[in-house]
Amino acid sequence: MTTANGLFNFIGGLKGAGKGPLPSMLQQYVELRDEVEERLPGAILLFQCGDFFETFGEDAERLSRLLGITLTHKTSKDFSTPMAGVPIRAKDQHVERLLAAGVKVAIAEQMELPGSGLVDRKVTDLFTPGTLTEERLLGADENYLASVATGDGYALALLDVSTGEFKCAVFGTRGALYDELARHRAREVLLAPEFEENAALLSDFRAKFPVMISKGSFDEAACEAELRSTFGAIPESLATSALVRACGSILAYTRSTQHGRLDMVTRVVRYEPGASLHLSDAALRALEVFQANSAGGSTLLSALAHTRTAGGKRRLRAWLRSPLLDEASIQGRLDAVEALVRAPDLRDGIRALLYRAHDLERLAARVASQRVLPKEVAALARTLELLPELDALLEGQGGLLGQVRARLTALPDVVAIIRAALVDNPPIRLGEGGLIREGFSxxxxxxxxxxxxxxxxxxxxxxxxxxxxxxxxxxxxxxxxxxxxxxxxxxxxxxxxxxxxxxxxxxxxxxxxxxxxxxxxxxxxxxxxxxxxxxxxxxxxRAALANHVELLSAAAGALSELDVLSTLAEVAFSRGWNRPATSSGEVRLVQARHPVVELALREAFVPNDAVMNASRRMLVLTGPNMAGKSTYLRTVVLCALLHQIGSFVPVDEAELPLFDAIHTRIGANDDLAGGRSTFMVEMSELAAILHSATSKSLVILDEVGRGTSTLDGLAIAQAALEHLHGVGAFTLFATHYFELTRLEGELPGLVNLHVAAQEEARGLTFYHQVLEGAAKSSYGVEVAKIAGLPGSVTTRAAALLASLTAKSEGGDGELARELASLDLARLTPMEALGLLHAWQKKLSS
Known part of the structure; x- marks a missing residue:
């Protein structure tokens, strides 16, 4: 039992705590808060008092600061304590704000109507960013809780309790672990003690992942017991101590927030990071797959995301995050997309039905946990009623579409019992009455x-x-x-x-x-x-529905997959995309377009061809800024990415090999909080590429070396090209270093390309056409004029450029020609010294 002094210690601002026993409601509040602190340390307790959720003491002060609400006081003869609250009707929006601010929330509700005595209250909900199951608090995207432990490598467990998805992997390096965490955008992370106890490691982690870090239980024996409790035995795939600890801790933490229920988690899948095309977080950001690099910009996901269901959008994200390496699986998806492209009535019929479907994945998870609400059960019935219609539409389809059809189990008995039991429009919550249909009981x-x-x-x-x-x-x-x-x-x-x-x-x-x-x-x-x-x-x-969770989950997965396939078919049909062929080692794109930029420019977009093979393994692209170099690079890479998720691509014709990884180094980003300049970030990303690229990798490098002096940058850029040439990676390299174009004759397979531009009377004209050969100029001064630099500045810049060019051609250029003409085999040491002395005088004059 909490004492008055205990309340004083917690509440802080309490006055007169020693004058008598606590008021019964405050005593109840402190007891419930003690319970919450044990289950979810640091959480704010929202305590129902009639039509409000109240907080007291330090919680009230925190709530007032976080939400900007008025702080009052609860007073009696012997007590005074800070108090702040929010209306019950506005609970959800305030819970969302608290979670976004990195604060966990507990809810204590009244279990009976107010009477003459103390109202019974219980903790009914515990909310953390990574363990949400309530649809009203969740977005359509995945909502991952992550757990990290070390041992034989870095073990990562990922759980989306809203759908029951549970998977894990082991990574050899911390960088690979960080990449995977970033790609999954975990909302909350549990870190093993070895992270918490290493200040430098913890600081590094916090700098890279500004998400809620929570404390989990990583004791191996306790984690083993948790796994046995959930699955009946420790899964054989969890073969290392680190995996056991990561997976066990995430289950225990989630169970504590779900009142002991984890029925929605039925299995854990161990996946191999190398089983899909490698896309680093840097690559995903540079290619704007999920997040635009500028405010109001578009992404590849937004260009494709015409899915009809929330589950379909999550499945599309997963496909983009982990493109396939297996040719048979890619061809299976392409066959299904092509079948839907060629059958508009089938495609339209599927999409019309899916438009009426609810989020079956999350509904199935709530059914499993037996926390599904009346409105959600009605939504489940409406969704299941669509399955026989989808089954009829897919009749006769083979391949992947036939496999999807086989998983769309109709479950008419489930629909019948729901329709018999519930009224057509049930209330949102239990206890409101009018829920069960007349004649059922x-x-x-x-x-x-x-x-x-x-x-x-x-x-x-x-x-x-x-x-x-x-x-x-x-x-x-x-x-x-x-x-x-x-x-x-x-x-x-x-x-x-x-x-x-x-x-x-x-x-x-x-x-x-x-x-x-x-x-x-x-x-x-x-x-x-x-x-x-x-x-x-x-x-x-609820209990009867829980018996069908396995079939519901299978049907949910099939619906999501069908949604993505029909969406890719719709995009391909409406935008004139075509099916790519898989080649043994050649990139051939005819009239390729950037899938996002094309949407913005429409008919104004200029398509380009791209050919890469044994004799064109490296493409060095020169030309002015704004002419389309980066767009060309991204077009090739995004076509490769789309191919390996099983999508048609924005081309007239396409042949593409299967790449094992896509590596990118684009743009200028710093990490000042981590003590890294723009150039250091660039070099770190370049280092990661050079260490991991293989002959099956696709590499795009845009303006490497521009963050340092010209000679340093040029040397680094050339050395990087030579390294990738030795590796044999497919490489596209955009640069303003014209000195690199001479490598076309020195490195077999390196070919110069340029983006066409013409200096005309009215100024510089961009044609956005990629042609063979090196560009004549970078047209930097002309681009500066277009950007709006003052005329006095651009005029002076043009004069300086002419002077520097003349000096280079007349001085440095002459020296270069003299050096190239020397017969070194016949040159005596004295003659060499004489030449060096003469050249030195010329350079200093």
């Missing part, structure tokens, strides 16, 4: 009939009493007096003798009668019993 019908008879008796009472007494009697009800008979004061002395007065107002008097009170008690008894019975009947329905 004879006992419930009898209670309702009895209550209805009582209400009918009450409804007729006014007319009967007016006729019996001849007085203008009114029958009414309120929560204080219940049912009562009311007359004006002028008629109060005329009421019958069986009337008993219960209230006197200024101009009216209120009465009751024994039979009215008895009938009122009967109505309340029947309605209360009916409410309890409705809850029991709905509980039985």
């Amino acid at each position: 004879a006992e419930l019908d009898a209670l309702r009939d009895e209550a209805l008879t009582g209400r009918a008796w009450m409804a007729d009472l006014e007319a009967r009493e007016r006729e019996r007494t001849g007085l203008p009697i009114k029958v009414a009800y309120n929560s204080v007096f219940g049912y009562y008979l009311e007359v004006s004061q002028a008629h109060a002395h005329k009421v019958p003798s069986d009337y008993r007065q219960v209230a006197t107002l200024k101009d009216r008097a209120r009465f009751t009668r024994p039979d009215v009170r008895e009938r009122e008690r009967d109505i309340a008894r029947c309605e209360s019993a009916a409410e309890r019975l409705e809850f029991e009947v709905f509980g039985e329905l």
Whole structure:
């Protein structure tokens, strides 16, 4: 039992704590808060008091600061403590704000109607960013909780409790672990003690992942017990101590927030990071796959995301995050997309039905945990009713579409019991009444009939009493007096003798009668019993639905997959995309377009060809800024990415090999919080590429080396090109270093390309056409004019450029020609010294 001093220590601002026992409500609050602190340390407890959720003491002060609400005080003779609260009707929006601010939230609700004594309250909900299951608090995307432990490598567990998806992997390096965490955008992370105890490691982690870091239990024995409790045994795939600890801790933490229930988690899948095309977080950001690099910009996901269901959008994200390496799987998806492209009626029919479907993945998870609400059960029935129609549409389809059809189990018995049990438009929450359909439960019908008879008796009472007494009697009800008979004061002395007065107002008097009170008690008894019975009947329905979770989950997965396939087909059909062929080692794109930029420019977009093979393994692209170099690079890479998720691509024709990884180094980003300049970030990303690229990798490098001096940058850029040439990676390299174009004759397979531009009387014209050969100029001064630099600056820049060019051609260029003409085999040491002396004088003049 918490003492007054204990309350004083918690509340902080409490006054007079030693003068007597705590008020009973504050005592209850502190006891519940102690319970919350044990289960979810650091959480704010929202404590229901009538129509508000209140907080006290330090929690009140935190809530006031975080939400910007007024801080008041609860006072009595012996106590005063800070108090702040939010209306019940606005709970969800305030919970969202608290979670976004990195604060966990506990809810304690009243379990009974207020009476003369202390109202019973219990902790009903625990909210953390990574363990949300309530649809009203969730977005459509995945909502991952992550857990990280070390041992034989870095073990990562990822759980989306809203769908039951649970997977894990082991990574050899911290960088690979960080990449995977970033790609999955975990909302909350549990870190093993070895992270917490290493200040430098923890600081590095916090700098890279500004998400909520929570404390989990990583004791190996406890984690093993958790795994056995959840799955019956420790899964064989969890072969290392680190995996056991990561997976066990995430289950234990989630169980503590779900009141001990984890029925939605039925299996854990261990995946191999190398089983899909490698896309680093840097590559995903550079290619703007999920997040635009500029405010209001578009992404590849947004260009494709015409999915009809929330589950379909999540599945599309997963496909983009982990493109395939297996050719048979890619061809299976491409076959399905092509079948839907060629059959517009089938495609339109599928998409029209999916538009009416609810989020079956999350519904199945809530059914499994038996926390599904009446409205959600009705949504489940509506979604299941679509399955027979989808089955009929897919009849006769083979391949992947046939496999999807086989998983769309209709479950007519489930639909029938839901329709029989629930009214057509059930209430949102339990306890509101009017939930179970008439005729489903004879006992419930009898209670309702009895209550209805009582209400009918009450409804007729006014007319009967007016006729019996001849007085203008009114029958009414309120929560204080219940049912009562009311007359004006002028008629109060005329009421019958069986009337008993219960209230006197200024101009009216209120009465009751024994039979009215008895009938009122009967109505309340029947309605209360009916409410309890409705809850029991709905509980039985929940339990019955939970028996079908496995089939519901399979159908949910099939719906999501069908949604993505039909979406890719719709995009391909509406935008003129075509099916790519898989080649053994050649990139051939005819009239390729950038899938996102094309949407913005429409007909103004200029398509380009791209050819890469054994004799064109490296493409060095030069030309002015704004001419389209980066767009060209991204076009090739995005076509490769789309191919390996099983999508058609924005081309007239395409042949593409299967790449093992896509590496990118684009743009200028710093990490000042981590102590890294723009150039250091660039070099770190380049280092990661050079260490991991293989002959099956696709590499795009844009302006490597521009963050340092010209000579340093040029040297680094050339050395990187030479390294990738040695590796044999498919490489596209955009640069302003014209010195690199001479490598075309020195490195076999390196080819120069340029983006066409022409300096004309009205200024510089961009043609956005990629042609063979090196560009004549970078047109930097001309681009500066277009950007709006003052005329005096661009005029001076043009003059300086001419002077520097002349010097280079007349001085440095002459020296270069002299050096190239020397016969070194016949040159004596004295002659060499003489030449060096002469050249030095020329350079210093």
